[in-house]
Amino acid sequence: MSERMNDDAVAPTTIDPPDLTIVTGAAGWLGTGLVTALTGAGHAGPYHRPGAVRGLVRPDEDSRHLPEQVELVRGDVTDPDSLDDLFAGHSGTVDVIHTAGVIHPATSMDEFDEVNHRGTANVMDAAHRHGVRRVVHVSSNSPFGTNGDRTDRFGNDEPYHPYLGYGRSKMDAELAVLRAVDAGLNAVMVRPPWFYGPHQPARQTTFFTMVKNGRFPILGDGGQMRSMTYIDNLVQGIVRAELTATDPGQGWWIADAEPYTVNEIVATVGDALRAEGIEVKPNRFRLPDIAGTVAEKIDTVAQAAGRYITQFHVLGEMNKTIAVDISAARRDLGYEPQVALPEGMRNSIRWCLDQGIEL
Amino acid sequence: MTRAVHHDCDVLIVGSGAGGATTAAVLAEAGHDVLIVEEGSWVEQGSTVPFSLDQMDKQYRSGGVTVALGLPSIAYTEGRCAGGGTEVNSGLYWRPPEATLELWRTKYQIRDFASSDLLDICAEVESELSVQKVPGEHTDASDILRRGADRLGWRNDEIPRWMTYPEGAGATEGQRQSMTRTYLPRAFASGARILCDHRLDKITRSGRRATGAELTHTVDGESSAVTVAFRDVIVCGGAIQTPAILQRTGLRHRVGRTLAVHPTVKLAARFDDPVNTPEDVSVFQVKQFAPNISFGGSASHPGLVALALTDNWRDFGSAVTAWPELAIYYAAITSEGRGLVQAIPGVRDPLVTYRLTKRDRDLLGQGLARLAMVMLEAGAEEVYPSFKQAPIVRDRADLATMTSMFAASKASVMTVHLCSTAPMGDDERRCATDSHGLVHGTDNVFVNDAALLPEAPGVNPQASVMAIAIRNARRYCDERAG
Amino acid sequence: MSDTGSTPRTVARFAEGLLAADLPLLADDRRHETVEFIGRRVGVLPSITRFGVLAIGAGVDTAGMIVGHHRVRRVITRLPLPLLAEYPRLVRSLGYAYIWETWPDTDVNGASR
Numbered sequence: 001m002s003e004r005m006n007d008d009a010v011a012p013t014t015i016d017p018p019d020l021t022i023v024t025g026a027a028g029w030l031g032t033g034l035v036t037a038l039t040g041a042g043h044a045g046p047y048h049r050p051g052a053v054r055g056l057v058r059p060d061e062d063s064r065h066l067p068e069q070v071e072l073v074r075g076d077v078t079d080p081d082s083l084d085d086l087f088a089g090h091s092g093t094v095d096v097i098h099t100a101g102v103i104h105p106a107t108s109m110d111e112f113d114e115v116n117h118r119g120t121a122n123v124m125d126a127a128h129r130h131g132v133r134r135v136v137h138v139s140s141n142s143p144f145g146t147n148g149d150r151t152d153r154f155g156n157d158e159p160y161h162p163y164l165g166y167g168r169s170k171m172d173a174e175l176a177v178l179r180a181v182d183a184g185l186n187a188v189m190v191r192p193p194w195f196y197g198p199h200q201p202a203r204q205t206t207f208f209t210m211v212k213n214g215r216f217p218i219l220g221d222g223g224q225m226r227s228m229t230y231i232d233n234l235v236q237g238i239v240r241a242e243l244t245a246t247d248p249g250q251g252w253w254i255a256d257a258e259p260y261t262v263n264e265i266v267a268t269v270g271d272a273l274r275a276e277g278i279e280v281k282p283n284r285f286r287l288p289d290i291a292g293t294v295a296e297k298i299d300t301v302a303q304a305a306g307r308y309i310t311q312f313h314v315l316g317e318m319n320k321t322i323a324v325d326i327s328a329a330r331r332d333l334g335y336e337p338q339v340a341l342p343e344g345m346r347n348s349i350r351w352c353l354d355q356g357i358e359l
Numbered sequence: 360m361t362r363a364v365h366h367d368c369d370v371l372i373v374g375s376g377a378g379g380a381t382t383a384a385v386l387a388e389a390g391h392d393v394l395i396v397e398e399g400s401w402v403e404q405g406s407t408v409p410f411s412l413d414q415m416d417k418q419y420r421s422g423g424v425t426v427a428l429g430l431p432s433i434a435y436t437e438g439r440c441a442g443g444g445t446e447v448n449s450g451l452y453w454r455p456p457e458a459t460l461e462l463w464r465t466k467y468q469i470r471d472f473a474s475s476d477l478l479d480i481c482a483e484v485e486s487e488l489s490v491q492k493v494p495g496e497h498t499d500a501s502d503i504l505r506r507g508a509d510r511l512g513w514r515n516d517e518i519p520r521w522m523t524y525p526e527g528a529g530a531t532e533g534q535r536q537s538m539t540r541t542y543l544p545r546a547f548a549s550g551a552r553i554l555c556d557h558r559l560d561k562i563t564r565s566g567r568r569a570t571g572a573e574l575t576h577t578v579d580g581e582s583s584a585v586t587v588a589f590r591d592v593i594v595c596g597g598a599i600q601t602p603a604i605l606q607r608t609g610l611r612h613r614v615g616r617t618l619a620v621h622p623t624v625k626l627a628a629r630f631d632d633p634v635n636t637p638e639d640v641s642v643f644q645v646k647q648f649a650p651n652i653s654f655g656g657s658a659s660h661p662g663l664v665a666l667a668l669t670d671n672w673r674d675f676g677s678a679v680t681a682w683p684e685l686a687i688y689y690a691a692i693t694s695e696g697r698g699l700v701q702a703i704p705g706v707r708d709p710l711v712t713y714r715l716t717k718r719d720r721d722l723l724g725q726g727l728a729r730l731a732m733v734m735l736e737a738g739a740e741e742v743y744p745s746f747k748q749a750p751i752v753r754d755r756a757d758l759a760t761m762t763s764m765f766a767a768s769k770a771s772v773m774t775v776h777l778c779s780t781a782p783m784g785d786d787e788r789r790c791a792t793d794s795h796g797l798v799h800g801t802d803n804v805f806v807n808d809a810a811l812l813p814e815a816p817g818v819n820p821q822a823s824v825m826a827i828a829i830r831n832a833r834r835y836c837d838e839r840a841g
Numbered sequence: 842m843s844d845t846g847s848t849p850r851t852v853a854r855f856a857e858g859l860l861a862a863d864l865p866l867l868a869d870d871r872r873h874e875t876v877e878f879i880g881r882r883v884g885v886l887p888s889i890t891r892f893g894v895l896a897i898g899a900g901v902d903t904a905g906m907i908v909g910h911h912r913v914r915r916v917i918t919r920l921p922l923p924l925l926a927e928y929p930r931l932v933r934s935l936g937y938a939y940i941w942e943t944w945p946d947t948d949v950n951g952a953s954r
Contacts, residue, residue, distance in 0.1 A: 145762065148692075148722030149651045157511050159728035160755060161762035168759075175756060328512075412878075412942050422882045424935070426890055432927070662942025669933050672863075676949045679941060708887035747921075 015243045017049035018133055019092030024077055024123055025100030026055025026070060027063045030138065032199045033231045034099060034238065039069035047239050051093075056086055056100065065199075077119030083126040095242055096127045096135045101170070104203065104313070109165050109306045116169035117176060124180035124187065135177075135187035136242045139251060141194075141227070143171035146320035150225050153259075156252060156328035163317070165303045174251070181249040189251035190234075190241050193322055197231030197344060198351035203310065205352060208359050211269045214281030219319035220289035222263035227255040227324045230344035233337040240333040252329040256344070257337045259323035265341065272345040278359060292319030363584040364576070366554070368394035371572055371589040373559050373604065376443020377821050378808030378828040379595030380538035380546065385832035387549035390840075394587065395546070395553040396574060398600075399440035404535055409447070409638045410658035418447050425599075427698050427713035427774075433622055434773040435711075437597055441555055442538035444597070445821060448775065449640045449655075450520035450535055452490045453818035454481045455826065456650070467784030467813045470794035471834075480826040488521035488536040493642060496529035499634040500656050500686040501641040507737030508654075513647035518819075520642060531639045557585060562592060562608040567802045569608070591839070593796075595808040595828070598777035599700055602810060603709035605781065605791070606702035610798055613791040618698030618713060619779035619815040623691040624727045624770050625657055627667040627675075627743045628734040633683040635659050641688070645733065650693050650817035652726040654733060657687040667745055670771055674751060675743045688734065690726030691774075693817045694719045700780050720767035727770075728762045746770035776820050781810035783827075789813075796831045807831050849895055851902035852883050856932050858910050859918070863933070864940070864951025871944065871951075878939045879932055897928045 021038055025031040035041075035055050040048030054071040057063045063072055075082030077100045087094065100119060105111035120137065127135050144154055145161030162168040177187050196204060210216040229237075237254030260268070270280045296316030302309050329335035339347075352359055369392040372379050379395060387393045399418065407414035415423035420439040427433045438444035460474040484490075497505075501517075508515035522533030534540075543553070554576070561573045569592050574585040594601050602615030641656025657663070664682040668675040678685060698713030715723075731742045731752050742752040747769040750760050781791035783806075787799055796811055798804045807828045809820060816823045856876045860867060867875075883894055905913045918929045940947055946954045 143759075145725075146721070148725040149718055152648060152651050152722075152725070155511070155513065155647065157732070159732045159762060160759035161725070161728060162759060171759060412939060421885050421887050424882055424885075424890075424931075425887055428889075660942060661945040662938040662940075665937040665941035666934050669930070669937055672933070672937075679937075680948055680954070682941065682945065703889075706888045708889065710889050711887075 014245045015134070017051055017243065018095040019051045020090050020094045021049065021051060021053045022056070022086050022094060022096045023053065024056040024096070024098045026072070027057045027061045027066060028099060029199050029201050030195065030231065030234065031055065031099045032066060033197065034097065034235055035070045036067055037235045039067050041067035041069065047235060052090075054086060056083070077122055078114050080122045080125065083122060086126070087130040093133045094130065096123065096132050097138070097238060097242065098123050098135060099138045101138070103166065104310050105308050109303060109308055112165045112169035113172070116166070117172035120173035121176040121180075124177055124185060127187070128180055128183065128185045133186065134242055135185060136238055137173065137177045137187060137189045138238065139174055139189045139191045140166075140170045141191060141322050141324065142167035143174055146322050147225070150223060150321045150323075152321070153323050153325040154253065155325055164300060164313070165308070178249055186248045188241050188246060188248060190237050190254045191251055191324075192229040192234045192237070192254045193227040193324060195229040195231055195234050197348050199231070200348060200352075204348075205357055205359065208269060208273065208349060208352065211266055211283065212273055212278060212280050212359060214283045215285050216266050216283055217291070217315060217318065218262055218266060218283065218286050219292040222261060222266070222286070224262050224319055225259040225321045225323040226262060226265065227253075227259040227322060228265070228341065229255045230337070230339040232339050236338070237329060237333070237335050240329075240335050244333045246332055250332070252333060252335070253324040253326050254329055254335065255324050255326055255337070256340050257326070260341055262318070268341045269345050272342065272349050273359065275346060276349055276353060289319050292316060363586050366394055366585070366587045367589075368392050368552075368587065369590045370394070371396065371587050371592045372595055373572075373592065374398075374443060374595035374597065374600070374808065375441050375538060375543060375553060376438060376595065376597060376808065377445050377538065377824045379593075380442065380445075380542035381825050381828045382593055382595060382807045382832045383546035383551045384542040384549070385829055386836060387546045387551035389836035391836070393546060393551040394589070395551060396557040396559055396572075396587070397441050397553060397555045398558040399438070399555065401441040401539070401555045402446065404446070404537060404540060410640075410660060410663070412662060414447060425711075427618070427620075427711040429698075429713045429715065431715075431768050431770060431772050433620065433713050434771070435620065435777055436775055437599055437777070441553065442543065445537040446535070446539060448821065449819070450522055450533070451518040451642065451644070451655075451819045452485070452488070452521055452822055453518065454478060455816050455823035456818065459814075459816050463784075463813045467782060467789055468786040468794070469784045469813075472794065477826045477830060480829050481822055484822060484825050484829070487541055489523045490519045490521050491524070492517050492519045493530045493533070494524050495527045495532075497642065498530050498636040498639055499632075500636055500639075500659065501530065501643050503628070503630070503634060503686060503737045504641050504643045504645060504654065504656055504688065504733065507733035507735075508643075508645045508647070510736040511733065513645055513733070515643050515645045515647070517642050518644050530642060531636060554585070559596070559604060560607075562604065562804070564608055567800065569801065569804045591803040591805065593805040593807050595806070598780045598809045599709065599711060601806055601808055602700045602780040603702040605798065605804070605806070606709075608804070610801065610804065612787075612799055613782065613789065615700035615702075615709070615780050616697075617779050617782060618700055618711070618777065619812075620694060620698065620713065620774040621691045621776045621815050621817070622694050622715060622719060622723060622772050622774050623689040624723050624772055625667060625687055625689040625745045626727065626731060626734065627664060627678070627685050627687050627745070628737075628739040629678055629681060629685050629741045629743070630739055631684070634686050635664070635683045637661065648726075648729065651722060652729065653691045654726070654730050655689055655691065657689050659685065659687045663687060668743055670745045670747050671743070671749050678741070678743060688730055690723070690730040692719060692722045692726055693815060715767060715772075723767045723770065723772065724762060724765040727765065728758055731758055731761065776815060778809040778812040778815050778820055778824075781806045782813040783811040784813060795834045805831070805835070849880065849883065849898060851898040852894065852932070853880050854910070855898060855901055855905075855914070855928075856880070856936060858914055859929060859932055860936050862911075862914065866948070867940070867951030868953065871940070874943075875936050875939050879935045882935050893924070894928065894931065897925060901928065
């Protein structure tokens, strides 16, 4: 989380925070940001809540970076029995925020289904069993594919058109949530596209390095539109989805106010790096549009064969427009993003430098 | 063949549709001696059932089976009768969007093309054609589209039509105010003449001047030659025939190179109750994703329902017996692709081709999926998308199956909005005619129909065609005394 | 060039066979009437399309005489052959549209309900 949340970020919500908040994937990128905000981690920001915050962390996962206020529970969403410990020894109201997921699998494509789909189903089951008050499932843009035109914006309700293995697993996860809702669970979903900010993993650092070296691959004219979500905006969206009274089963796009062009993203990152005194080479790395199509084909073939190659996956998505309309979140949740790309990227880069990460 | 019949006139107008009929009225009322030649027949409103095969036989070119070749090919239809497409289309009226007019003015360097002037003409047209909304009840097919869109929170509107209704009457009781009931009678009242069943074969030309026209008159299968001498000729044959006529006259600069259409994909949706109104279409359109994507209703008589199910007859066919419970809807897109119209020497009809871009193909898929979702929200039991091997869609999870199987090349793509094959503007690199329809490189050959629209307008184009035709016809009268 | 042709015999033969296979219970007189309609529409197709249909129709008919009409029909209705697959598609579209517009109570097997 950035050093300080904007103080004006919070408007009233309709439900009091619960006595216990459970966060899955707590040691992950989003999870870390979220539990840091919820516990206040030393200084009371707008999302600090009085109740306990419990984080699910995998048995072998490094958790040293998590604030000490977080109660750690070792377990795995793929092991249903291990989830019961999350609810142990607690009475009172409980909310679950389900952030655990695999974006780029380390070993096999099966991870997508195991973690994202079946893991979500396990979490929903456990939540239902333990009488949880409200569940927020963190979904993605990938169950919905890409926009057919650069000026198209995904509305809040869209037909599923999953983008490859990840998209299919996140779609199946949404369907698992909706099934649980039908069975009586009070669950809602937030859908952040490409998020960024402090606590980011190494692959995002690679992104900064590529821009710095003038080696970021811009496909075609770079006018493709991408919605992005700064992590503070996402935390706001999650908390509002949790604490605003709505019908269960709904989902909302949570993103920065407007989508950006790829050119704009690269230029903004360059500016943010320069502002930190880092020398940035002009970006001349342009590839024809077809390179994205070829990469997508390779990615498709590789995934069909059970292999996942991050570079091709990222490049294959690079010439697409993925742009969303957040007006439903504004209307239903009072969501109002506070940070846009220039500030968000500067925070991100400062965080990397503070961590001693070489850019 | 008997000896050629000959006619003389000041102005020969080729075609009697939205462009030709308005041009004829404006010129005749200004005192010009106008002769209209029309390839099709005069068919009284009401003598054919709307959207029936019989109507297609009598009032469409080639019985409605015309196609722009490509991958996929795009089926299109052209009116071929007195009044042209205005006699047979859905009658839905859209003013051209102001931003579109502004874009055309600057991009194609169209002189004296103030959007406010054109919108003033639109207001005249609206009163002449009695453009209005349905005073009484809507059809079930209309309500379905509105209901589905409302549940999704998607913008939808009732589109007014050029129809008159008995007081308080419902949607199916409208009387279409087509050209044979409006501008053509006006033209005749001022002395204009029309020759129906006269096909224009060729315009003879000497340098920059057209000198005469050669036609074939067909009656009861018997053909005879006809010649016409004129001072000026105005070609209003529609976006396919106009460029073919110009090319046969030797006028090729930017002619037939930039065919623009609104490609559409369709689906049939089945409901619990009877919803099919065979002789009418939905007056609602969903514009949430406009201009890229629009949704509307298609004609749905049982023959067309059967046609919509043929893409996957093995799985869909049994639904045909439930046709009263089915209605057909379309998703239309604006297209970045372009097509060609090419007259071929010695062959009657031009070759028409169209190429969809990748963006167009993606958008067709996205549009069809969103349309299917509207149907599910409206309460459809089953949705039958019109592409080969398409699955039956019953719920949202089925939509994922459908989107993963869709490819534009497998779809039954069609269009009814054809334009831009002789674009107007002073930019000669882009345009076939000047800013008022005079074909570049000629002194007396004009175009005044949908071919002039520099691009497809993103909405039903008839109002745009009429407004531009009236504008150009008035300019013509200002410059040449009757 | 003739504007309209009489029903080309090759197309009529193919349409007869296709409709008889698709809709086995369609009455003979209805099938004949439908085939006539298909022939009329093929006759007024735009020039290039008409040439294409007639050429494919002749090819399919010749192949049918050699290896059997039934077999040829199976092949071109099942395989996604470019252009060739458009031929049965056109015949079916015209035929089904005519049948259900003219006799809306027709069952999916062609029987009159």
